[in-house]
Amino acid sequence: MTSPRHATPSNLTGKRRIAFASYVDENYLPGFLTLLRSLALTNPGICEDFVVLYDDLLPASVTAIRRLHPRIKLRQVNASHYDEFVKGNPDNYLVRKAYFILDVFRIRDYDTIITLDTDMVVLGDLSELLQMRRGLGAVPQFFQGQDKLNSGLLVIQKEYLSDEFCAQIDATGRSGEYELDKHDQGILNALLQGSFISLDSRYNYVKRRLAGDLPVPDDVAILHFTGRHKPWNGGELGYSQAEAAWRAYDLSDADFATKFLAQSGPKHPELLMHFGRRMIKHGGELRAAQQVASAYMDKGGYHEAVDILSRSVIPAKETGAHALLGSALMSVSRYDEAEAHLLLASADAANSAKVFSQVSQIAWIRNDDAKANRYALQGLTTNPTDRMSRIMYKRTVEGGAGDTGIPSEQLAHVAFYMDGQGNAGDKVLPESVRMCFGPDTGPRRWHSVHVHRLVDEKALEQINSRRGLVIGGGGLFIPDTSPNGNSAWQWNVPDDMLKRINVPIAVFAVGYNAFDGQSYTRSRFTESLRLLVSRSAFFGLRNHGSVEKVRALLPAELRDKVLFQPCPTTVARQLTPGWQDPVRRDETVLINCAYDRAGLRFGHDYGHFLKEMATAIRAIGKHTDVRYAAHAVTDEKFVFDLRREYGISLQVEPMYDYSNEQIRASYARTKLVIGMRGHAGMIPFGCGTPIISLISHPKMAYFLSDIGRPEWGVSVHDVNLGAVLSERALGILGNHAATVADVHQRQQDLWAVTRQNAAILSGTF
Amino acid sequence: MVKLRAGWLEGRLTSASRAMTTATPLGRANLASCVQACAVHSGKLSRNPDQKRIRLDEAIAELISTYTRVLADPEKATVIASAKTTWHKELPEILEALLQVGSKAVDVGAPEEMRLALTITDTVLSVRDSSRAAWRLRAQVLEATGQDAEAIEAHERYAALVKDDGLGTAARIVGLKQSHERLIESIRLLQEESPAAQSFAGIPGIELWAEGGDLADHGQWEQAEPRLVAALAAMVEEGWSSTEIRSALADFIDLLLEENTGQLAASTRLFELYADHVRLKVREPVLDPLLGGTEPIGVSDFRNLVAGKTICLVANSQGAGNSTMGSEIDSYDLVVRFNSYQINPSATGKRTDIHATIHKHGFNWAEKVETRLVFGGNNGLWQQSMRRRLVPGAQRYVNDRTLRWPVRDLGMMGEDVWPSIPTTGFNMLYLLDFLDVNPKIDLIGFDFYDSGAYRLPAAMKLPITPVHGYSKEKEWVLARAQAVTDIRISLR
Structure with a gap:
């Protein structure tokens, strides 16, 4: 689809866009492939864009690279740009190419870029690097003291991905006022003069530290094969233990995929899909098929999941695979087959309540309440506190309220x-x-x-x-x-x-x-x-x-x-018969957060979000009582996390137990609502209450743009979320009457549209 | 591809159980030959690295050592020598050691060990048919080997000997019966759907099974199917164990899955019967799945129920049991009691609104309360207790898994932070402190067992176990205490 570029969801929600980047050429390709494999095997839950800067890669190399990562973004470097730089010893292989990585600073598509040299191998968890929000992070040079960085690993934030910083790089490069034999690293050190965020050396552990065949320390997260002897070219005497760590990731595609799938623990669905698809096409096992199908399910690929699991006959005893295939078939509305597979899966006692609740759902979807009720009861027979079976039982036992009209x-x-x-x-x-x-x-x-x-x-x-x-x-x-x-x-x-x-x-x-x-x-x-x-x-x-x-x-x-x-909840004041605006409001601010699709909403920033929210709640709480509006039971994760991590207790309004009147009354009475759910913005707005949206989903940005108040939204990824939110909230509380008037005014526009539409509708209905 | 496992036929246990019911006295030779069978078995276990087999071997060593010790004692030796059928009374140490071997043999679960365990139950039950442990052991063995009818009988004998059904034997019996019925029904269904199977009546099951399997292998499913169905029916007829029949049925279903892809809906009823059979064998049904109208609640529901109310937690201590706090305790909006609490109105108060209990004991579960919170560190075992122990109608609310283990799950205090197993009392007060919605949270008589326990008589023998970190819990509580008296610690 050719939708306008400006409307990508991540732009709207302010979700932080993160990428890895490397400069890759044919000589270093084996190193890079091993780097990709090691990244996936040691950080199976991480999958961000990987920018590959290149100037002379062959098509076959590109194929090999793409096989090892689902989100490769190729980007040709502007090689001639560096011709004018003053350079050192012309015999050094790196004299020309080492500068190309500097092209990374010219990229404007990301908020955070992590560069990795191709002669690195990842051995440990990198999530700490992904959570960094400020400055330029790097490991200081081991032999040179703390004021110079090693440019093998850089964690670059937005403020350095700028034209201004690029101009400084160019000026330094052209002037030659830097350590010429250190190439790109020389330029960066000349520019930064020690002002970078110093990372622990385990994130760029240089090989020389292991001279004399020392073992690689357990906590090393990235091992860097500096120097001319690369492991893929026979290596160097005296580093056998370091090189063994590298060779552990020098695997064939098939061995790599097998190893990846065999690992325990959570894996990113895109990685699973990417590596698994090829493996299954080449006759993989049922276990692998199950994992990959389940990743497709997570991503909405229901047909693909059915295809993958239908390729071979699943033995009756493989109840897990039958349960998954049953769910997938249900998702594509092949209900009869779904039921057959699910019932076969009900042989597994531990999973049977869930399976029966699904059979019950199928019956309910097909308008057979009696059958749905029977299977919900079966679920409770194997686990009397199973939540879904309870829900299905209640849904089908009461019977329809029944229409009373003609x-x-x-x-x-x-x-x-x-x-x-x-x-x-x-x-x-x-x-x-x-x-x-x-x-x-x-x-x-x-x-x-x-x-x-x-x-x-x-x-x-x-x-x-x-x-x-x-x-x-x-x-x-x-x-x-x-x-x-x-x-x-x-x-x-x-x-x-x-x-x-x-x-x-x-x-x-x-x-x-x-x-x-x-x-x-x-x-x-x-x-x-x-x-x-x-x-x-x-x-x-x-x-x-x-x-x-x-x-x-x-x-x-x-x-x-x-x-x-407009959503009719946004004009509730106009619609509700006998509506009266509150004479006085409670001195409260209501907060709401949502946790469905939490991975999509928060990315790597949940810890940051919680910390910033704690800051904001403390600041706002000095003026007004801060409470929590739970739309769903699961929304309360925020309250529990905040209590546990920051010792803050929020009084909860359990709106899932409220009537519609109570929900509206509660939102009309409060002074301000800071909400993440769409309807935690739209309903209070409809009740005439000022709102600030915690934007984690495009729909809230759409709504705020419709009412011409984008400033009533703050991205959950905002690096200064706590300060921004406190300032805006206190601003609104300090100027409350005017903001309420503004809400009323904005609502008039939506109401006018609604009435216009009502006129159209009244012709037909 | 179709494997036949006939090895078990020779070990069929019907004859053994018949022997038992005919009351043939099994005297001295039986004890001696039973011990000898154990000794012989021990020989087969040496140098086996399997942990369960090592433990079995240790149990046998213990038995033999006990047995030889007895033989070395002239007075006791006469009990064995004179072939007295009262050896189990006079030599309880041998009875105990024998049952231990049986239990370890069942843990191993392999055919030879099962046979050994059965020999042991034969030996014990022939002299003492009121041995609960032996009947239970026997039921376990027979269940595992698919002797459904005999297993049910053993369970029933056991059930008749015990007062309370903490192990859920009644439900187990129902489960086994239903499991067996489903198996038979599935084969009847197959026969109805494959009338051609009738023409093979009278031919031995194994022959038909091999023939049908062969035809299926050669792609002749239409000829294969009636033979395989007839084979399954013959296996029932010939009295094969349910494990054997189930294994054949599973193979048959695998063939169906292969042959009938795309038309599986036609087999839905068969799949359901088969799955019911398999599941019911290991998990008995909850006889009242709606728990007599009990509502399961999660952590949020619980918070909503108690928010804004004054609450006191009464310890099962002598301090509380001998106090004069009764009327004061009853004056709180909510009264929480624990595990095997005992009521002495003037001291402890009368009311119980919330009964917090560890899942593994059944004390007070039948007492009517508003809310019963059942805690447990292991999800599988907790669920099992929720199925087996909850008394329908004895509570209005019961917790779901979100309140299973508050200190670990809600507080996320792992063993690195809180190494000891949190007590029921600590889980409860931690939960209330975490939720932070009560104007008063008072602990009555919490002296961390300094004054000794005050519990139901049947629970008095339970040890105050060292797995809990009482001093650490005390420290945690006192660090948060707002006021402390001899009898009361106020957290708010």
Whole structure:
């Protein structure tokens, strides 16, 4: 898709973009390949872009490199740029090429770049380097004292990735006022004059320290084969132990993949997918297939997972593989086969409650509550405290509330209806949508259709017997949560059923969340989306970011059908009958954080985030009581982490147990909400309360841009998060009445759009 | 590819169990030959590096040493020499040593060791059919070897001899029965779906199995299937052990998976029966899966339940048991008691709102409380206790796994920070301090066992174990104490 470049999710959320970088040439290629293998084997949980600077690599070398890393970014160096630099001894092999790594400072696509020399091998955990946020980090030279760095490893932050710093490099290089025989390193040392962040020598442990065949100390994280004798060229006498450490990673692709997959502990899904795919294609084992399929599942590659696990027959005793295949088949809506595999997997007592709860979900999706209830009970029979089995049992035992109205006077409403203790935002949403269509939001006027349930003949008939169909709101255009293969978004509707809906359809305030990769899922989604737009009488998306992205997926003639319809929670003051703004507010600030997809949200910065939040909470807490709004039970991880790590206790408002009225009342009464969840921003805003969004997902940036207040957002990755957040929060608290007035004003614009849309809708509904 | 394991047939145990019920006296020769069998077995174990076998060998050495010691004592030796069937009474040390060998043999679990264990239970039960340990051992052996009916009988004999069912034998019996029924039902289902199998009736199972396997190997599935089904039915008919039949059934399902890819939905019922059979054999069903209306709660729910309330924790100490704190204790919004607490109203108060208990003892689990928090350091064993020990309806709420082990899971204090196993009391007070939502958290009678224990009589014999770091817990508590008296430590 040719969407505009400026709208990448990481730009919007401010997520820190990190890369490794090396300059690689043909002579040092064997060293680099070993470096890549060692990086993956010693840091299997880390997968960031790897920039390969080059000037003369062969195609076969590029293939070899790409095999060993899923995110290689090739970048040709500007070799001639360094011709004018004053150089030392012309016989040294490095005299020309050593300077090329300086090209790294010309890269502007990252916030942090870690450079590694190709004659290094990684032996230990590097996460500490990835967590650094400031300055230029390097290990001081071993033989030269603390004021000079060894440029083999550099941890470069944004402030050095600048035109200004490049100009200084060029000036020093051209002047020759540096240690000429130290090349790039000479220039950096001349420039920095010792002002760099000194890292422990274990991150760049030079080989010379092991002279006399010393063993490599246990804590060395990166071993650097400085000097002319490289291990791939026969090495050097007197360093056999150091070279053995290098040779341990000099592996064939097959041996490497086997070793990687055999390792215990968490592995980055992209690495698993990358190394595993080839291995399986070449006849790998079931264990490997399971790991790789499960990585695909994590990344939304459900079809790929099915393919991988279906390549060979899984013996009945391999219950884990059957359970995984069952889940994958369920995700692509091959329900009968999914059930067969899951039931086979229920032989494993330890995993049986989970498996039974999945069988129960399949039955529920297929509108068979009695069967769903039976299997939920089976799950509880093997583990009476299993959470999912409990949820499924309750969901199916109570039976539908039942419509009380006359079908032809009702609207069918496809939405995400929460179970008890579900996410507070999702609980408020369906009711808010209904308010846009009239004051009665109850079962007399509405027929509820749960978005995850399959639209079968009976469901279709029920929809068609109503006077219209409303779909939304919420972020329904995402592939995961409860994946299905029929539409590849949240509503489980096959195309032929969608085509047979003969009442007017309104898609209302739905959000689109970016899909990455996954060609099959993506094309299924696009087809379903096009069909839906073409069949809709009204198609309104909740922010302009979604409007833009969805339009890009549509043929020209359908694009104009896509309108902006703000999430109705953002105009609650206007919609709620008899709404009254609070006369006085509590002296409180509410904070909310979210932990679903935590890896995506925080990257390597969770420790930083928590620390900065503690700072902000202490600062704000001096003026106002800081409390915590938990939309979901899992949101409370923040409260527990904060208590444990910083001794701070926050009073919790358990909104998952609140009614919609209580949620709105709570948000209307407080002075400020600092929220990470989308609806922890939208609902308080709708109630007229000032907000600051902790941005970890593009949707909040979209919303703030829609209301013209991007400054009400702070990235969770912001290096000064604590200070920025305190300052803004205290600023708002100090200027509260005006900010509330501003919120009201902004809301008027959204309300105007909503009323305009209501006028369009009233023609059809 | 189809492997037949017929080696077990010779060791079929029906005859043995029949021998037992015919009450043939098994006298002196049996004890002697049993000890001799153990000695012979020991010879096969020498230099084996397997830990379990080494422990078995040690147990046998202990038995032989005990036995020879007895023979060296003229008075005791006559018990053996005169072939008295009362040896188990007069020589309890031999009984004990024999059962130890049996138990270690079951741990090894290999066929020869199982046979040895069975010989031991025969020997013991022939002179003392009220030996709980022997019946239990026997049930274990028979379960493992797939002698379902006999195993159930052994379990029932055991159950009849014990008062409380802490090991969940009743549920175990139900599980075994259901497991066996599912196996039989799965084969009946196959017969219904493959009517052609009938034409092979009367041919021995093994022959059919080999023939069917051969046909399947040569791609003739349509001819193979009815033979294999008939073979499975014949195995049931011929009284093979359920382990054998299950193994054949699993092989059959593997063939089905190979042959019927794409049409597996047709086999769903078979898969379910097979899986039920396998699972029920190792995990008995929870007889009341809804626990009589008990709601499982997580850490957040628990916090919401106790937030804003005054709370006291009453220790099981003589200090508390002999105090006059009763009415004061009952005046708190919430009263927490531990494990085998004992009520003496004037001293300890009457009410219990929260019963915090370690999972491995069953004291007070039937007492009605609002919330029961069951702690445990090992997830598998904790889950097992949750299945076996919870009394339906005896609590309104019970914790789920998020409250299984608060000091380690919530506090994330690993063994590097907190090396000893935290006590139930410490887990509880740590949890409350961590949640930090109570205006009052008072510890009553917490003297860290200085005054001795005050518990239910049946629990008095439990040792105050050294695995807990009482002094470290005391230090932690006192460092956070806001006020301390003889009887009360206030954390808020």
